[in-house]
Amino acid sequence: MSNAETVIPEEFADEEIPILDFGPYLAGEDGALEQLAAELRHAQEDVGFYFAINHNVPRPLIKRTHDNLVRFFDLPDAEKRKHENYIPPGSTIYVSSTVNENTKPDLNEMLRIVRERPADHPGVEANLVPYFGPNQWPDEALLPGWKAEMLEYYGAMETLGHALLPLYARALDLPADYFDGMFDDPLWTTRNQHYPAVESEENQFGIAPHRDHGFITLLPVTDTPGLQIQTQSGRWLPANTIEGAIIVNTGEFLNRWTNGRFMATPHRVIPPKTDRYSLAFFFSPSWDTLADPMPTCVSPDNPPKYKPVRFLDYRDWYVNQNYLDELGKSQPEPPTPEESRFSF
16 A cells, blocks of 8 residues: 655644654664654653654555444444444543543544454453453454454554654653563554534533543544644644644653653544544553653652552553442552552
């Protein structure tokens, strides 16, 4: 599949969300790693979001994957509800958000797909379905080729995620191989979403204001607007459409790991004027990777702000914050490794 080069449009010269050109770095040009890492450092310390262009994920692949979302969400409601990993519109309220007091259910519908793993994977054998699978796929007779084509797209996004790791290491003043061994079995997940064009109530959204949970999120830009990012001044900034770009943002796990240095920026999706489809890919490390603040992110003037936490414990805590315990209170902090409920 071809992947035409993207050039930054002149009208985006003053874009508040940085635009990073990955072409020279991915082509292995001399000095490109350090130059792009410096641009990434600014984007993650000052904005929390950036557009990646010339990222080597083919545009036709992204287009086909978006078309596959339309195919799935066009299925009859009863067929979609057969999938345990399908979340209908109006099913969740983002009560765990630290950005906004969310009181109304989100208007999007979603199919969650996680990384495919073999049946003898320890996480699968432990029946940790929301995190390790197995996935429930649409009926091949209804959507021929759907699974294979989606897996091709997810594989391309995982490859891009791995390619970003040396950049993030150098942006944090660490050796380029710092993350080696920490993403061998990445615990990535996806939100394959449809935002219908419907009327909303007050304080209701396509997806309510929140911060993402993981290491980074990769989201191909769509022609249909709706995504908004909160600036440090509190203003909600619409994300522009840059053809072929992927918008990338920091998750709260990376924010903890960097002792707050890399921003996990609030964002939301307002109900669109026409149906909107999105492919949010949450790239995160292996389940037992420990977020203990990195050595370049602590100092006598900036001591560690967070207790160490493993990724699976953090993700489990993040997800379950939307459910109150028997005392009617959420757990204020994720469990430490000693407090973990996971051992496999």
